Amino acid sequence: MSREPVLAATRDELAAGLSAWRDARHRVAFVPTMGALHEGHASLMRVARDAVGEGPVVVSVFVNPLQFGPREDLDRYPRTLSKDRETCAAEGVDLVFAPAVGEVYPGGEPQVTVEPGPLGTILEGRTRPGHFRGVLTVVAKLFGLVRPDVAVFGQKDYQQLTLIRRMVADLCLGVEVVGAETRREPDGLAMSSRNSYLDAGQRRDAVALSRALRAAAQAAAEGPEPALAAARAELDTVGSVDVDYLVITRPDLGPLPEEIVPGTPARALVAARVGGTRLIDNMPLILGRTER
Known part of the structure; x- marks a missing residue:
């Protein structure tokens, strides 16, 4: 009780x-x-x-x-x-x-x-x-x-x-x-008070942000540029998502080192407007292919 x-x-x-x-x-x-x-x-x-x-x-x-x-x-x-x-x-x-x-x-x-x-x-x-x-x-x-x-x-x-x-x-x-840790809806959208502003169509489109971050995480072993390209490809599939920024940084938000060694920790961050609502999301990445 x-x-x-x-x-x-x-x-x-x-x-x-x-x-x-x-x-x-x-x-x-x-x-x-x-x-x-x-x-x-x-x-x-x-x-x-x-x-x-x-x-x-x-x-x-x-x-x-x-x-x-x-x-x-x-x-x-x-x-x-x-x-x-x-x-x-x-x-x-x-x-x-x-x-x-x-x-x-x-x-x-x-x-x-x-x-x-x-x-x-x-x-x-x-x-x-x-x-x-x-x-x-x-x-x-x-x-x-x-x-x-x-x-x-x-x-x-x-x-x-x-x-x-x-x-x-x-x-x-x-x-x-x-x-x-960020809590997410079952479809991956990061929970936010601003999600209540989205209509049904915008709500479906908004999931592109988390899809993009997951795509970046999956491609991160190839390095930051392939990871960003994979994320952009996901965002480009939804015309109603107006991207403000999509970046990969160090965990402290500083610029990545010029040389990426395997296992380099990083953060992918995205912000975009869906309709009139501005949403943000982020996800940790491990850059560079590591030996198994």
């Missing part, structure tokens, strides 16, 4: 909800979300629970305006707090922090923000200027409010995960960042 988590809407309610856990010196796990929760989010909560055992699992539900550009989908981003609380209850979450914008940014847009550096200007950062400044700033603020020992993020937003890890290391924030 699921237990209703404590709902905190203010900083004071959050602190009060966590005080007993802190007094007992339990480790705190944190899963930041923007709501519209699905099985992918639920899997993050399970990873968080495994990380802290009987300690508290905190989930935030906050649509962060600072990470949306002027022509992005802030106003239509799904807000489903009642259903989100049910998901959290089913996963044994202890506290849901669902603040208003004014609670997170009481003085309006903050004057001091977290700049993502060069890694924030490529891939998603090139297409969405300022996006990662907004992401890192709100994550830093939420870390300061929740003060977690462990924070869990999905690998679907791989560039975001990489930047958060770099922020935690560079700013000595003392939070263990766990990257949980």
Whole structure:
């Protein structure tokens, strides 16, 4: 039987909800979300629970305006707090922090923000200027409010995960960042709150992203160029998919070495618009043919 988590809407309610856990010196796990929760989010909560055992699992539900550009989908981003609380209850979450914008940014847009550096200007950062400044700033603020020992993020937003890890290391924030595997629908589409924007035809076409990544993984033994060619061939079969980028990088998102030795780890990343909806996905690769 699921237990209703404590709902905190203010900083004071959050602190009060966590005080007993802190007094007992339990480790705190944190899963930041923007709501519209699905099985992918639920899997993050399970990873968080495994990380802290009987300690508290905190989930935030906050649509962060600072990470949306002027022509992005802030106003239509799904807000489903009642259903989100049910998901959290089913996963044994202890506290849901669902603040208003004014609670997170009481003085309006903050004057001091977290700049993502060069890694924030490529891939998603090139297409969405300022996006990662907004992401890192709100994550830093939420870390300061929740003060977690462990924070869990999905690998679907791989560039975001990489930047958060770099922020935690560079700013000595003392939070263990766990990257949980991407959860997928039975046909391979990466789970995302934005999938709800797709109509039936677009939903079928969107699977081309994961097909392309699997094709790249299968061709990776031949090297990065054959892997990219295999992925492009899959994407080219669906005319309604407008590709923003398709790249293969090092796992840290840096450029691949000039010489690929067998067994070189890499990451394939893709972003595309399907109809009016922008989707992203990624997958690990092993480049170069290895001896069996």
